[in-house]
Amino acid sequence: MAIAPPDALPSTATHSPRGEARLAEFAELKKARQRRERLIEAVLFLAASVSVLTTVGIVYILVRESISFFSHVSIWDFLTDRQWTPLFDDAHFGIWVLMSGTITSSLVALAVAIPLGTVIAIYLSEFAGHKTRETLKPLLELLSGVPTIIYGFFALLVVTPLLQKIFPELPGFNVLSAGLVMGVMIIPYVASLSEDAMRAVPMSLREGAYAMGSTRFQTAVNVVVPAAFSGIASAYILGISRAVGETMILAVAAGMQPTLSFNPMEPAATITSFIVQVALGDLPHGSIGYQTIFAAGLSLMLLTLCFNLLGYWLRKRYREAY
Numbered sequence: 079m080a081i082a083p084p085d086a087l088p089s090t091a092t093h094s095p096r097g098e099a100r101l102a103e104f105a106e107l108k109k110a111r112q113r114r115e116r117l118i119e120a121v122l123f124l125a126a127s128v129s130v131l132t133t134v135g136i137v138y139i140l141v142r143e144s145i146s147f148f149s150h151v152s153i154w155d156f157l158t159d160r161q162w163t164p165l166f167d168d169a170h171f172g173i174w175v176l177m178s179g180t181i182t183s184s185l186v187a188l189a190v191a192i193p194l195g196t197v198i199a200i201y202l203s204e205f206a207g208h209k210t211r212e213t214l215k216p217l218l219e220l221l222s223g224v225p226t227i228i229y230g231f232f233a234l235l236v237v238t239p240l241l242q243k244i245f246p247e248l249p250g251f252n253v254l255s256a257g258l259v260m261g262v263m264i265i266p267y268v269a270s271l272s273e274d275a276m277r278a279v280p281m282s283l284r285e286g287a288y289a290m291g292s293t294r295f296q297t298a299v300n301v302v303v304p305a306a307f308s309g310i311a312s313a314y315i316l317g318i319s320r321a322v323g324e325t326m327i328l329a330v331a332a333g334m335q336p337t338l339s340f341n342p343m344e345p346a347a348t349i350t351s352f353i354v355q356v357a358l359g360d361l362p363h364g365s366i367g368y369q370t371i372f373a374a375g376l377s378l379m380l381l382t383l384c385f386n387l388l389g390y391w392l393r394k395r396y397r398e399a400y
Contacts (some may be wrong), residue, residue: 079398147372156373162334166389176336183328187321191261192314195269198273215273222263226324231330234331236257238255261359264321268313272310311392328350332348352371353374
């Protein structure tokens, strides 16, 4: 037998004092429920606003300090100078010196993380059994929990000596070893998100490919990967952003020597490692040397923003709705 909702009382109930009392009680309950819902909505709104307000605060600090920096250094010199020596008497502020180290180390890391992460994701999604997947995926994600300073010393003390056996002329501090280890660190981000995107592809697409005579590998490569490309692209963009923003591995293993070079066999300084170097120094607050970290940080944020916009465009361009 259907039960009428609390708000839908029989009309006859309103003609008695008892019915009017019940109406008033239900009205109070409804108002109390609405107040609780509004309170919950307000709490959720405040929680969601934290990230937005934090981002606005970061942008405000970077822009404010960068404006003060560019009042002493021209933007043209900042973008075209081929030297970065802001702490010397003969100061130069060519951001491309740091940008070259950042881009080179990121490319080395992505050359490791993207192929390996994609292959691991295909295996976990299409070939691994349930028990194998449930065992390997948590073990893989443990790599992202290792402190980056440990990765840095591993690159310096283990990977670099191994590479020096192959390349005897390789210096002790170099971008290559730091980038390789950084790529290993990024693999869980790429593999996990790519595997989730592939698992979201409907089984009907796989079954259709099998019905046409495709093998398991052909189905994975020619059907599943294209169908999940928007999610895989998002994983790649996250990996790129993670590589661009990495600090301690490069600060320990790359040498922090500001040279304009895209050769991974040489030491280099990145934007993040320079920020660490200056932030740990004794520069007075408000000096030009101190303000360089904000100009460099703003450049890094704009670079990351470009990658995020690229990822948004790829998701919008290749997104498939099933």
